Amino acid sequence: MKPANQISHSLRSLCLLTFFATSFVFLFYSPDSFAHVKWFVSPDLQPPDTFKPYSLNEPMVGIWIAIAAVMILTSIFLDSRLPTPPIVDSKTRHDVIEIVRILTGMSLLLTAYDGKLIAPHLVAHDGMGVFLVFLEAFIGLMLIANRFLFYAAILLLVLVVGVLIQFNPISMLEYINMTGIALFLLFNNMPTESGRNRFKPYSVAALRIFTGISLATLGLSEKIIGAPLGQEFMRQHPWNFMQTLGFEFFDDRLFVLSAGMMEVVFGTILILGTVTRLNTFVLSLFLLASNLVFLYEGMKEAALMELVGHMPIIASALILIVLGYGQRLKITDIFKKSDDVKAAEVSG
Template sequence: MKPGRIPAIMLVQFIGVACLLPAAATAHVRWFVEAGSAPAPVPYRLSDPAVWAWALIAMALVATAVVLDRKLPAFAVPKTKVRHDVMELMRILTGMSLLLTAYDGSLIAPHLEAVGGFGLALVLLQAGIGLLLLSNHAPHYAAILLLLLFLGMSIHFGFVLTVEYVNIVGIALFILFNALPDPGLSDRLKPYSVDVLRIFTGLSLIILGVAEKLHPAALGQVFIADYAWNFMPLLGFDWFDDRMFVLSAGVMEVVFGTILVLGVVTRLNILAVAVFMLTSNIVFLIEGRNEEALLELIGHLPIIATALILLVLGSGQRLKVTPRRLNVLSIGAYPKAEGWA
């Protein structure tokens, strides 16, 4: 039997046994807000001036990013060892996040609590994937199982909720494309590994921005009310209420995601995203909410790894939009990413 085949079979057996156990209703916490605690939202209408203003700002920011990408100098790609090291961090940080989240009985994010027999099966699967990644044992099997975990989450939580974490698909494909044992297939797919990671991360940001902050925005408004993170009135902008703050945050998240999908100014964009993530953790620590800070850090480990990959390798080799062309590009000077042994 080939290496890596036994762990994969054992994980499948775990699923089969656990699925026979009785299932319970799914419950979860999103945005550190208890499910069902959010009041009926007061959504903005498309005709509201604030919506029009932010729509124009968003389009201007995306257009500026596209133009700026053409004018910025090309950054040198680091040496082989640096590229290999950040890819190792992707494997390690993702494995740590999966294992720690599984230990808490959650799936992918600490706020998604798995319940019932099928939920237990997914938790065991996730723990196994984490162990495979941390041990660097058959990472291509771990990547395939990670895709199956996402599919299982779609069944357990529903696709609408699970799709918010579609960046996991990008991470799985990135690992898979760089760890395929078939040299021919690996050579064909490796050049797309950074691109799919970037695109799926951008899609996740867009979906999160829309689902949690723009429509219907209930969770975002309750979070801001509970945690008092709206600092704009302190700066003298009394008219900038919690509702406006959530709208602004949602639009910016969509902007960051759109720029990632387009593949322009990728390093600057992902750096801005990383700064915002780090800021939220720092604020939690300043407020003495150490548990929330730890939960957020654990959930953000795969995103931190993604940010490091994109900071080092840029937008990718194939799928990118430029001011001159809207198509699939091949950047011949970009070196191939190294896979795992």
């Protein structure tokens, strides 16, 4: 194993590499590129004649609900039974936070450069929209420059509220993971020691919960309730590998449903706080797979923008994998408190 100082040095080097790589992306970034389902499919899409919305009466919908329930219950069962990885030292924690602020800052700058708010399909409009775009760019610069992070986090919360006002609650919920990042930075940069001692232990939990809400909302809004978007994306990009594996019954409609349900499962498990590191690791593999498929199809520009669009999620995943050992605000805390009360009643 590498000594802690070597790991810390490696992470600092990665910070610099990340900054220069994303700076290169910024210079050659094309505003006409999009990422994620809504970014690839026109928001004015009219459902095709063959489109069939999902119904609770469908057997496959019922089967997927059952599968999701089993996976979530299994995560609760395994949470206290899986081995706990060692806690990282304070220097490593600091370096991971450095990567998070750089990735988030670059994502905000890239999005503001194209006149969008938080996500490339949320186009700013009217005078307030222009103000929010400049605010977004300013926050990105503050994060990259590593200056006034406490105030940058507060302004990031203001930006999220601005997105709610500019668009709608669903759009805000889809990217409410930015609220989690803002709270994570806020709790780790409180101006007083007493404030840090009080709120810092909840920083990872806040990031985890809001990231989970974002993932679950995206699964519902883009692939289950918003099934036309997902199905149109599959028509344009034949990614259904299940039929290639010989499962002929697994049509594009079922593939979109499966992808949406898995996003809901990932998000729900994050909200509950069970098997956080394992859940985030598997989620990261899915994100990597989507990027590799773009590269395989020769869509290098789309792959690049998929990576840029996922920067905040990548930053959050890094935190949850490295620091996701916390026991704050977890569903299993309820069971522990119940056990403690029973033990106290027996001993009393």
